[in-house]
Amino acid sequence: MLSIDLTGKRAFVAGVADDRGYGWAIVRALAQAGASVCIGTWPPTLRIFTKSLERGKLDTSLPDGGEIRFERIYPLDAVFDNDEDVPEDVRSDKRYVDLTGYTIQGVADQLRADFGDNCLDIVVHSLANGPEVKNDLLDTSRPGYLAAVSASAFSLVSMVQRFGPLMRPGGAVISLSYLAAERVIPGYGGGMSSAKAALEGDTRTLAFEAGRRWGIRVNTISAGPLASRAAKAIGTIEKMVDYYRLNAALPEANTAEEVGSAAAFLCSPLGSGITGETLHVDKGYHAMGMQADPLLASE
Numbered sequence: 195m196l197s198i199d200l201t202g203k204r205a206f207v208a209g210v211a212d213d214r215g216y217g218w219a220i221v222r223a224l225a226q227a228g229a230s231v232c233i234g235t236w237p238p239t240l241r242i243f244t245k246s247l248e249r250g251k252l253d254t255s256l257p258d259g260g261e262i263r264f265e266r267i268y269p270l271d272a273v274f275d276n277d278e279d280v281p282e283d284v285r286s287d288k289r290y291v292d293l294t295g296y297t298i299q300g301v302a303d304q305l306r307a308d309f310g311d312n313c314l315d316i317v318v319h320s321l322a323n324g325p326e327v328k329n330d331l332l333d334t335s336r337p338g339y340l341a342a343v344s345a346s347a348f349s350l351v352s353m354v355q356r357f358g359p360l361m362r363p364g365g366a367v368i369s370l371s372y373l374a375a376e377r378v379i380p381g382y383g384g385g386m387s388s389a390k391a392a393l394e395g396d397t398r399t400l401a402f403e404a405g406r407r408w409g410i411r412v413n414t415i416s417a418g419p420l421a422s423r424a425a426k427a428i429g430t431i432e433k434m435v436d437y438y439r440l441n442a443a444l445p446e447a448n449t450a451e452e453v454g455s456a457a458a459f460l461c462s463p464l465g466s467g468i469t470g471e472t473l474h475v476d477k478g479y480h481a482m483g484m485q486a487d488p489l490l491a492s493e
């Protein structure tokens with residue numbers, strides 16, 4: 195029987211801080227397929243996340259009766275590549291002051307120290323941040339735009355630069371993109387659409403370069419809307435979910451589990467011929483060229 199078997203593989207998933215987002219759904223799918231999973235959690239959310247985990251407030255259950263167990267939880271702030279990039283106000287912030295090794299290089303160094311060279315098979319980038327996401331692009335400042343691109347797009351480049359050397363041949367990197375990279379989505383502002391466009395373009399270039407250098411694949415999933423914690427910052431996420439449900443090719447809300455399954459497939463040997471790809475997991479909404487709902491209602 196053809197199945198997704200990730201037994202013996204180790205994954206690092208960046209961008210997990212609760213059980214409602216795409217990162218968690220990907221962790222669940224990878225764990226269900228047998229992978230060991232380490233995660234990277236943003237320092238401002240780390241305490242509440244680990245407390246919720248300890249107190250059993252997160253849904254760690256797996257469909258086969260097992261449970262998600264994290265091999266390691268590393269603090270990770272993906273806007274910093276190296277220690278010297280961290281400004282003093284962040285270093286001394288109460289959410290950071292007791293932490294070390296939370297830059298991308300810092301996490302790569304810890305992975306190598308904890309598990310040795312060539313310790314990774316799967317790297318997942320499931321994070322984004324745009325401080326001015328509610329501003330139209332026309333009203334976005336230069337710092338706001340650059341912050342969105344730094345946190346949401348360059349962070350992938352930096353992760354591939356630093357985690358690529360730790361990956362075994364046949365390994366896979368995936369990230370999460372959104373349709374705003376290629377179509378106008380009103381309300382998805384602050385340079386976030388630009389960041390997703392960069393992420394998709396970089397996926398192609400990184401696929402070539404990392405494929406030739408380390409024999410690994412790089413893909414991105416363009417996911418439909420989900421009312422995650424990050425998406426709630428946009429302010430219109432519930433309306434977007436409804437809009438997709440009414441207008442997508444398959445007229446249902448897409449689920450985080452579907453994105454998790456697609457990620458597990460892309461990271462598995464079954465996806466060995468796929469790299470440089472933007473895979474839409476959005477119930478076919480991306481294929482639509484016209485609003486379907488009013489037409490259907492008038493039939």
Ligand SMILES: NC(=O)c1ccc[n+]([C@@H]2O[C@H](COP(=O)([O-])OP(=O)(O)OC[C@H]3O[C@@H](n4cnc5c(N)ncnc54)[C@H](O)[C@@H]3O)[C@@H](O)[C@H]2O)c1
Pocket residue numbers: 208209210211212214215216217218235236239270271272273319320321322323345370371372373416417418419420421422423424425
């Ligand atoms: N929710 C949606 O509608 C939707 C649709 C398409 C794509 N996506 C993408 O999916 C990915 C995951 O987002 P989500 O919607 O599941 O929300 P989420 O809140 O579960 O995940 C976003 C994560 O990014 C982390 N983060 C923010 N800044 C960070 C930083 N500097 N360093 C490290 N981590 C940082 C947050 O702590 C959070 O855990 C993002 O790339 C997002 O753009 C989301």
